[in-house]
Amino acid sequence: MRLEQALRSGRHVPVREAGEADLLLVNTCGFIDAAKDESIEVVRGLDESRREGQQLYVVGCLTQIAGDTVKQAVPGVDQIFGAEQWDAIAASVGAASSTFDIPDGGLPLLGQPSAYLKISDGCDRPCTFCIIPTIKGRMHSGASRQLIAEARMFAAAGAKELVLVAQDSTAYGEDEGDRDGLAKLLEELSEAVPQVPWIRLMYAYPGRVTPRLAEAMAGLPNVVPYLDMPLQHGSDSMLQRMKRPRLSKSHESIEVVRKAIPDVVLRTTFIVGFPGETEDEFDELLDFVEEQEFDHVGAFTYSPQASTPAATMPDQVPDEVMEERYGALMELAQSISHDKNRAMVGREVDILVESEEPTESASGELVVVGRTYRDAPEVDGLAFLKGTYPAGSLVRARVDGALPYDLLCSPLP
Ligand code: SF4
Missing domain, CATH: 3.80.30.20 (tm_1862 like domain)
Incomplete structure (x- = not known):
């Protein structure tokens, strides 16, 4: 958030797809080996798929303690910054073109629910x-x-x-x-x-x-x-x-x-x-x-x-x-x-829809993916909800079935 604010003050805005960006910025984690490896894999993947002219910056905890390791693993990285160097990163990026038309009423954040x-x-x-x-x-x-x-x-x-x-x-x-x-x-x-x-x-x-x-x-x-x-x-x-x-x-x-x-x-x-x-x-x-x-x-x-x-x-x-x-x-x-x-199973719950598009279940029905309050994003289970609802909807539903980590649900009328 702090980094996003610093970049926004230079009139930069986030985009949904890496291919649309002028700057690819990876905020790394150096907590455990698995997180370090994952961070380097993400950087390597972006480096390999980036188009001509796209800048690649790597920042955060991993680069704070092992910037050289990142640079050795992916020599094409343009800039490396340590943890919380938000202003230095924004200064390095500079200001965006003043012809960019920023919408009224504030900029949408990444739009996640x-x-x-x-x-x-x-x-x-x-x-x-x-x-x-x-x-x-x-x-x-x-x-x-x-x-x-x-x-x-x-x-x-x-x-x-x-x-x-x-x-x-x-x-x-x-x-x-x-x-x-x-x-x-x-x-x-x-x-x-x-x-x-x-x-x-x-x-x-x-x-x-x-x-x-x-x-x-x-x-x-x-x-x-x-x-x-x-x-x-x-x-x-x-x-x-x-x-x-x-x-x-x-x-x-x-x-x-x-x-x-x-x-x-x-x-x-x-x-x-x-x-x-x-x-x-x-x-x-x-x-x-x-x-x-x-x-x-x-x-x-x-x-x-x-x-x-x-x-x-x-x-x-x-x-x-x-x-x-x-x-x-x-x-x-x-x-x-x-x-x-x-x-x-049998209980009524609110489901926060997260998927952008519905997907087809094994039985051929369209379902969207979300969570109940019982599950935190990214780390806990999911709720599969029959029907098509936009991301960010809160839908009242009944739990029909239970998987080890996930729930199967139908919307209530
Ligand atoms: S972040 Fe702090 S509380 Fe958490 S494991 Fe590390 S030292 Fe312990």
Whole structure:
């Protein structure tokens, strides 16, 4: 968003297809090896398919820590910038032609029904596997006035969902000495954009979901009963080695949010194969997942990040053991997800349509693809809805069938 604003001030506008752009700009992730590889693959693909005269810039976390690696992998890249160098990027691009006709009433944003609102950046937590604090520095909260202005812009462009993201969203305001900062921000956002029906909170930190925050979530009509809280493991000894909060803090936060919002949808993520993880510790993780019945579970196999304490810890877990554990965890998570989806059959839900065009189902019917409030964009499941509806529609529907992660739905008359 900040980069988009900086570029817009030079009269540049986003386009839907890479082929239409004068500048191809890739914002990279350097968090884990899989994300690094994916970033480089995207850059390579764009480099290979770009037409004469198109510029290719690569920016963000990966280039902050490994700009040379990107340059070596794709030597044709025109410019490389590190994290948050928005103004420098805009200055390098320069201003667009003044003959460009900017429409009245503000420019449409990329037109997606969902928009990400980054509420803070950086992180002060000590997780031993994580390179983010080195890349991003200390946590700094966005000014609430600025965030509300961004939310209003998204709402004016037709967004139906705001997804609040940060490295640690529950730390919002702590750098200003306000431990209730996130609850207050949710209240301000809810009031500022009542026309946005879904405000969603991602990346809470265990132990920092306060009763004040949970009550705010429960009481605000357009904050969805959904919380993403990466917990990383279910064994206390593992959490200690990761320098994460004790398991009791995870239990405490789950309890706080379930007490305030009994039907809250909980998403979490875990690392499997962190150095020293024994079979018993992994079994503790499985027991934890089974006991808590998380609605959505994401998992990563551990990948060492240079300059982090965990990278040099003894007892690194062999790849094949990690893969096996990853498979066992995801099999369990999938069966829980399937049960939860089966329990949805017969219920009425609102579906936010995301697909631009309908597609044909196996039975030859036209369907559009969207999500219910129970699923966050890009990481959770989908809802397949019979009929043809434009992207951004909210359609009342009944759940007819359940797949392990996705729902099959029919519109209600
Ligand atoms: S809280 Fe998240 S971003 Fe911060 S150090 Fe831990 S894993 Fe990294």
